[in-house]
Amino acid sequence: MRHRDPVLMGPGPCNPYPEVIEAYGRPVLGHLDPDFIELMDEVGDRLRTVFQTENKLTFAVSATGSAGMEAAFVNFVGPGDTVVIGVNGVFGGRMCDVAARCGAEVVRVDAPWGTPIDPQALLDAHPAPKLIAVVHAETSTGIRNDLEMLGANKGDALLLADCVTSLGGIDLRIDEWGVDIAYSGTQKCLGVPPGLAPLTVSDRALAQLRDTPQSWYLDLNMIAKYVTGGGARAYHHTAPISSLYGIHAGLGVLLDEGLEASFARHQACGDALQAGLVERGFELFAAEGNRLPQLTSVWVPDEKLPDGMTEADVRRSLLFDYGIEIGGGLGDLAGKGWRIGLMGHTARMRNVHLLLAALDDVLV
Amino acid sequence: MRHRDPVLMGPGPCNPYPEVIEAYGRPVLGHLDPDFIELMDEVGDRLRTVFQTENKLTFAVSATGSAGMEAAFVNFVGPGDTVVIGVNGVFGGRMCDVAARCGAEVVRVDAPWGTPIDPQALLDAHPAPKLIAVVHAETSTGIRNDLEMLGANKGDALLLADCVTSLGGIDLRIDEWGVDIAYSGTQKCLGVPPGLAPLTVSDRALAQLRDTPQSWYLDLNMIAKYVTGGGARAYHHTAPISSLYGIHAGLGVLLDEGLEASFARHQACGDALQAGLVERGFELFAAEGNRLPQLTSVWVPDEKLPDGMTEADVRRSLLFDYGIEIGGGLGDLAGKGWRIGLMGHTARMRNVHLLLAALDDVLV
Numbered sequence: 001m002r003h004r005d006p007v008l009m010g011p012g013p014c015n016p017y018p019e020v021i022e023a024y025g026r027p028v029l030g031h032l033d034p035d036f037i038e039l040m041d042e043v044g045d046r047l048r049t050v051f052q053t054e055n056k057l058t059f060a061v062s063a064t065g066s067a068g069m070e071a072a073f074v075n076f077v078g079p080g081d082t083v084v085i086g087v088n089g090v091f092g093g094r095m096c097d098v099a100a101r102c103g104a105e106v107v108r109v110d111a112p113w114g115t116p117i118d119p120q121a122l123l124d125a126h127p128a129p130k131l132i133a134v135v136h137a138e139t140s141t142g143i144r145n146d147l148e149m150l151g152a153n154k155g156d157a158l159l160l161a162d163c164v165t166s167l168g169g170i171d172l173r174i175d176e177w178g179v180d181i182a183y184s185g186t187q188k189c190l191g192v193p194p195g196l197a198p199l200t201v202s203d204r205a206l207a208q209l210r211d212t213p214q215s216w217y218l219d220l221n222m223i224a225k226y227v228t229g230g231g232a233r234a235y236h237h238t239a240p241i242s243s244l245y246g247i248h249a250g251l252g253v254l255l256d257e258g259l260e261a262s263f264a265r266h267q268a269c270g271d272a273l274q275a276g277l278v279e280r281g282f283e284l285f286a287a288e289g290n291r292l293p294q295l296t297s298v299w300v301p302d303e304k305l306p307d308g309m310t311e312a313d314v315r316r317s318l319l320f321d322y323g324i325e326i327g328g329g330l331g332d333l334a335g336k337g338w339r340i341g342l343m344g345h346t347a348r349m350r351n352v353h354l355l356l357a358a359l360d361d362v363l364v
Numbered sequence: 365m366r367h368r369d370p371v372l373m374g375p376g377p378c379n380p381y382p383e384v385i386e387a388y389g390r391p392v393l394g395h396l397d398p399d400f401i402e403l404m405d406e407v408g409d410r411l412r413t414v415f416q417t418e419n420k421l422t423f424a425v426s427a428t429g430s431a432g433m434e435a436a437f438v439n440f441v442g443p444g445d446t447v448v449i450g451v452n453g454v455f456g457g458r459m460c461d462v463a464a465r466c467g468a469e470v471v472r473v474d475a476p477w478g479t480p481i482d483p484q485a486l487l488d489a490h491p492a493p494k495l496i497a498v499v500h501a502e503t504s505t506g507i508r509n510d511l512e513m514l515g516a517n518k519g520d521a522l523l524l525a526d527c528v529t530s531l532g533g534i535d536l537r538i539d540e541w542g543v544d545i546a547y548s549g550t551q552k553c554l555g556v557p558p559g560l561a562p563l564t565v566s567d568r569a570l571a572q573l574r575d576t577p578q579s580w581y582l583d584l585n586m587i588a589k590y591v592t593g594g595g596a597r598a599y600h601h602t603a604p605i606s607s608l609y610g611i612h613a614g615l616g617v618l619l620d621e622g623l624e625a626s627f628a629r630h631q632a633c634g635d636a637l638q639a640g641l642v643e644r645g646f647e648l649f650a651a652e653g654n655r656l657p658q659l660t661s662v663w664v665p666d667e668k669l670p671d672g673m674t675e676a677d678v679r680r681s682l683l684f685d686y687g688i689e690i691g692g693g694l695g696d697l698a699g700k701g702w703r704i705g706l707m708g709h710t711a712r713m714r715n716v717h718l719l720l721a722a723l724d725d726v727l728v
Contacts (some may be wrong), residue, residue: 005391012602013392024388024606027369028377030559031495035368062559063427066601067581130574171673187602193392195426195559195604214578216462217431233455237430238376240559242388243607325394 004320007351010327011139011196011295012165012314013187013254014344020192023249024242025067033237039248040227040239046251050167050190050259051182051200053174055294057220060247062240063196065164066187068197070098071218072160072181073133075201075209079103080085081130084157086145089138090330091162099133102214113141113331114297116290118145131158131181137285139188142286142297142339143218144170150270158205165190167198168254169266169294169343180205186243189266189294191344192250195243250344267293269342269352280363285333294347295335296340304363311335322358370683371715374691375503376529377551377558378708380614382524383555387613388606392457394444395603403612404591404603414531414554414623415546415564417538419630421584423591425561425609426604429549432460432561435582436545437497439565439573443467445494448521450481450509453502454694457527463497466578477505477695478661480654483513487719495522501530503552504694506650506661506703515542522569531562533658533707535629536661544569550607553630553658555708556614561605607693615706631657633706633716640720644727649697650727658711660704663696666725675699678726686722 008015029036040059047058061068063210073095075085083104085095088111096106103302107126111117134145144166151159158180166172169189174182180202186192193349201220211220217237225234250300254262270293274284277298285297299309309317311328318324329337372379378644393400404423411422422692425432437459441447447468449459460470471490486496496518501635503530508530515523517693522544526639530536533553538546544566550556565584589598616670634657638648641662648660664675673681679702682688693701706715 001402002400003391004393004397006393006397008392008394012393013394013605016392021389025385027367028372028380028453029368029370030372030374030377031558033368033370033683033689035365038365061582063431064604065602067427070579070581101576101578101580185602193604193606194395194602212465214465216436216458216465217434237428238549238558240428240557240607241377242557242610243559243604244604280386319397323399356371 001125004323006323006325007354008325008346009340009342009351009355010198010325011339011341012343014191014341015348016193017191017253017255017345020246020250023245026245028055028241031241032233032235036241037233040244043244043248043251045190046248046255047198047200049255051174052172052176052253053200055174055200055202056228057206057224058200060244061183061199061218062237063197063360064194065143065183065197067218068183068185068199069095070198070215071199071220072183073098073102073217074213074218075220076158076205077102077104077131078210080105082107082126083131083133084109084122084125084129086111086122086134088113088115088117088143088145089135090140091135091138091164095133095162113333114142114143114285115287117145119146122150129157131160132158135162136172137163137292137295139295140167140278142292142295144290144292145178148177152179158208158251165295167293168262170263170292174200186247186250189343190247190250190254192246195240196247266268266342266347268293269347269349270296272349273340273342273355276352280359285337294341294343297329297337299337306362306364311338320357324355324358368687370687370689371414371705371718372689372710373704373715373719374689375705376549376648376701376707378555378705378710380557380618381555383617384610384614387609389397391610392605395598395605396597400605404608407608407612407615410612410619411562411564413619414615415538416536416540417564419538419564419566420592421570421588422564424608425547425563425582426601427561428558429547429561431582432547432549432563432611433459433526433580435561435563435584436547437462437466438577438579438582439584440522440545440569441468442496442574444469444491446471446643447495447497448473448486448489448493450475450486450498452479452481452505452507452509453477455499455502455528455721459497459499459526473646478649479651480507481509483510486514487517493521495524497524499645501527501656501659502536502538503529503659506656506659508654508656511542513541516540522572528709529656529659532626534627534656538564550611550614553707554611554614554618559604560611607722630706630711633711633713634658634660636713636716637704637706637719640716644723649701658707660707661693661701662704663701670726675702682722683727688722712720
């Protein structure tokens with residue numbers, strides 16, 4: 001099979017930074033090798049900077065972002081615990097599923113897809129929940145949900161945030177905003193292939209860590225002894241060495257650029273794409289004011305499509321004729337719209353120009 | 365940090381095949397890209413050949429070998445189910461922990477570490493277990509446990525085998541031996557960095573798949589729709605693209621060599637190492653007859669150690685002065701012995717000679 005190299009403008013994965021691919025080629029070390037432990041510690045340090053936190057337990061879970069979600073719930077939620085979950089997209093819905101499998105009583109607070117969740121509605125949903133959970137950046141709709149007001153008013157509850165699509169792309173202040181548990185993925189605004197789930201946990205949350213979570217693989221009691229064990233590290237599972245080289249390098253690229261510069265780059269690219277789409281008569285799906293720059297959702301009406309082509313046909317043409325991957329819609333947007341990512345290494349103005357030019361070419 | 369490139373002769377990870385590292389450099393594709401789906405299908409086909417099975421549900425779990433263990437239990441075992449588990453090392457013990465977290469009644473059958481488990485003892489342990497589980501190749505001791513007699517006499521029980529250290533290194537016949545559920549890791553005899561867990565499930569086991577396993581991430585109901593969905597694939601989680609390039613390439617190397625040739629190579633290397641150790645007056649830990657070639661455990665008596673050096677000091681000297689990683693002992697062997705791996709790309713005669721020469725140099 002020939003190697004195609006599409007520009008990845010879907011909802012993730014993005015194109016990885018070249019430095020990341022180079023890092024995958026580093027010689028494999030043992031998972032207890034002192035140099036590897038040092039590198040893993042550096043990954044923790046870099047993640048603390050990117051998450052804007054001092055949380056000691058900050059590391060990359062050895063599986064993809066969805067496992068980060070599972071780790072965030074199974075370690076803190078058990079049978080009978082009440083959790084309030086905001087749902088305005090696929091990933092809020094997934095959190096309800098994961099929490100229910102932990103035996104939690106789920107209080108679900110819905111908002112229409114494409115609009116943000118009212119933080120007050122989450123705060124009012126239950127008088128004393130164990131945990132309040134919300135998706136910071138909904139990959140299924142392109143909406144940002146506010147965290148800051150939740151953190152300021154959470155009371156005794158823990159605040160859990162899905163930051164899969166936000167980390168590195170928009171401002172995210174774990175400590176200042178009072179987020180207790182947050183997870184992310186590598187394949188979005190970090191510019192690294194999928195495979196790991198950055199996770200950070202506050203001391204306040206750690207004090208409520210379950211003794212024996214239902215998942216052995218994701219048990220933070222044991223994992224903490226490996227990833228934050230100081231000099232002596234207790235083996236838990238064999239760390240995915242090469243993937244950790246990748247995130248180490250990707251975080252290095254991000255921090256060399258600087259967090260603020262990365263946010264500005266994602267914002268500038270998203271603004272340019274969204275303006276270009278509106279200029280061309282498209283209607284954006286996500287509500288103004290909470291619209292993500294890194295993930296743009298857009299209605300694609302039939303009158304824009306060439307005769308006899310569906311939106312899926314256009315995406316296929318973009319992929320195979322133009323070498324550009326964009327994503328289909330979900331929910332109300334399924335078959336009627338697209339999701340376009342500008343994340344990590346993909347978030348470059350040249351890709352905005354490329355996609356708009358291709359759309360001018362292929363659409364009516 | 366300079367890049368050290370040790371010869372990895374511990375209990376895993378092994379050194380990856382060069383073709384695998386090259387594959388990590390392939391351009392990242394989307395997880396729904398047709399070419400990536402085709403590659404994932406090829407990974408399934410190659411794993412079927414290596415597992416010696418026709419099982420349709422054969423794929424790489426998106427996490428390390430220990431997550432393969434968890435997937436093997438959470439999908440088939442729930443509260444009140446009786447499972448019989450053989451324990452003659454760390455990984456048998458880990459299976460008991462994982463099964464208990466699923467709510468299972470665990471009937472534990474112990475054998476001394478370094479000796480195999482009597483299959484009849486497992487068969488006699490309970491009149492009607494839901495599942496019988498055993499580790500095929502115990503990485504903690506270097507012992508092979510027999511599967512064939514269990515498969516032939518399991519009755520209505522499902523047979524679950526941990527094949528993390530056996531797959532690709534010694535004969536393993538899933539279908540012929542009647543194994544229903546088996547998982548492995550990439551970083552042992554497949555010659556791929558850690559990160560994925562090959563898993564195969566018989567139709568007989570699939571008929572008993574739980575509707576809603578406690579793990580969302582490892583739920584085979586949903587994962588099967590992505591990895592074996594035919595033309596249309598339902599998104600579950602974002603597959604770790606580059607890691608799948610790696611296993612695809614590693615399995616290609618293995619199948620180009622041929623399964624029988626790979627087994628013979630692992631056997632020849634293990635035989636040579638073990639003979640070399642015995643010649644030098646060392647006593648092997650694992651019982652003859654069930655001794656693994658790919659993982660050798662050996663007693664290291666004080667009289668072999670240079671004055672003032674512990675066995676850990678010698679391992680450190682091997683790592684930093686000679687560029688060779690070997691593993692410490694576990695259980696009875698902790699602080700008193702070593703575990704030496706000859707797996708995947710590491711299983712080459714030159715590494716046997718290298719290690720024996722280094723030991724001649726550093727030991728008394």
